[in-house]
Amino acid sequence: MAKRELQEVNAGSMADIAFQLLIFFLVATTMDTDSGIFRKLPPMPEEEQKEEKEIKDRNIFVVLVNKDNQLLVENELMDIRNLRVAAKEFIENPAAKSNLPERVDTEIPYFGIVPVTKYHVISLQNDRGTSYGTYIAVQNELTAAYNELRDELAMRKFGVNYKDMKDIDKRKEAIEDIYSLKVSEAVPRNIGGP
Numbered sequence: 001m002a003k004r005e006l007q008e009v010n011a012g013s014m015a016d017i018a019f020q021l022l023i024f025f026l027v028a029t030t031m032d033t034d035s036g037i038f039r040k041l042p043p044m045p046e047e048e049q050k051e052e053k054e055i056k057d058r059n060i061f062v063v064l065v066n067k068d069n070q071l072l073v074e075n076e077l078m079d080i081r082n083l084r085v086a087a088k089e090f091i092e093n094p095a096a097k098s099n100l101p102e103r104v105d106t107e108i109p110y111f112g113i114v115p116v117t118k119y120h121v122i123s124l125q126n127d128r129g130t131s132y133g134t135y136i137a138v139q140n141e142l143t144a145a146y147n148e149l150r151d152e153l154a155m156r157k158f159g160v161n162y163k164d165m166k167d168i169d170k171r172k173e174a175i176e177d178i179y180s181l182k183v184s185e186a187v188p189r190n191i192g193g194p
Contacts, residue, residue: 067129
């Protein structure tokens with residue numbers, strides 16, 4: 001018996017087919033994208049405002065996160081579950097305590113003259129070894145503190161949730177003037193050890 005020769009397969013169009021399949025899958029599939037932290041950056045300060053102003057200690061809420069993902073808030077260990085409540089009290093200072101941010105009577109549209117902690121700042125410092133999950137959780141708790149205060153105020157004054165208001169709504173701007181988001185993040189460093 002004679003050996004049969006194997007016929008050669010024409011593979012000239014295989015590259016074209018593979019390329020077309022690649023394009024099809026790139027176009028047809030959806031990719032999950034990581035969602036970041038939504039922050040509205042403050043406007044650039046004008047030239048005469050660029051000089052640094054000294055901030056009083058009572059107006060600064062210091063949150064430190066070490067490499068072991070532990071929170072040190074105002075020099076005391078704190079569970080992340082308590083951070084939102086502590087931040088809300090700091091931001092609002094409802095009892096006008098002398099160790100919390102000073103309240104300044106401010107003219108706000110729709111509200112009249114109201115006491116606002118306009119000089120408060122939340123200072124967040126992470127260790128280089130802090131896990132990304134803890135970093136995001138701390139950011140979420142601080143943002144949630146502002147959003148809850150805004151929601152509570154919007155419901156009391158206007159009978160609607162803050163988050164349901166349209167961005168062009170002047171009432172929303174007024175609420176943001178009362179509870180303006182002020183989170184200052186320092187460059188990560190080694191907080192709790194080498």
